[in-house]
Amino acid sequence: MIEGARYVHTNLIARDWQALARFYETHFGCIRVPPERDYSGPELEAGTGIPNAALRGVHLRLPGHGADGPTLEIFSYSRLADGPAPVVNRPGFGHIAFEVASVAEARQEIIDSGGRAVGEIVSLTTAAGARVTWCYVTDPEGNAIELQSWG
Secondary structure (H helix, E strand, O other): OOOOOOOOOEEEOOOOOHHHHHHHHHOOOOOEEEEEEEEEOHHHHHHHHHOEEEEEEEEEEEOOOOOOOEEEEEEEOOOOOOOOOOOOOOOOOOOEEOOOOOOOHHHHHHHHHHOOEEEEEEEOOOOOOEEEEEEEEEOOOEEEEEEEEEE
């Protein structure tokens, strides 16, 4: 095990980092952690392996973990590479999950704000005997979000 390891953040590359940050602040109560980031130069190019790399963005404190909890880092590069649309079953990072009071209400709020539904709302009993209701939606840029409610 790597000594001193702890979870810090997950990065999300956005077409419009400001709009996507507002989405996560508005709907999930994420809190902006100043300052906004604006990086470029030889160190960023060396670290990313991208010539002439420049990026801007912000960290958002995720809800439910206090002032020192992990963040969602939302950045936009000055040049974005094309790629396939995110889907929940592609190998690699698949989705971010939020526990909510009502999956149905949260799902509708996300759809009304430019996201879309992925599949249906379902309930199941876990191997440990707990009951969870969940569904997938996407944010306005197509990134997958799981909404879940336990009880």
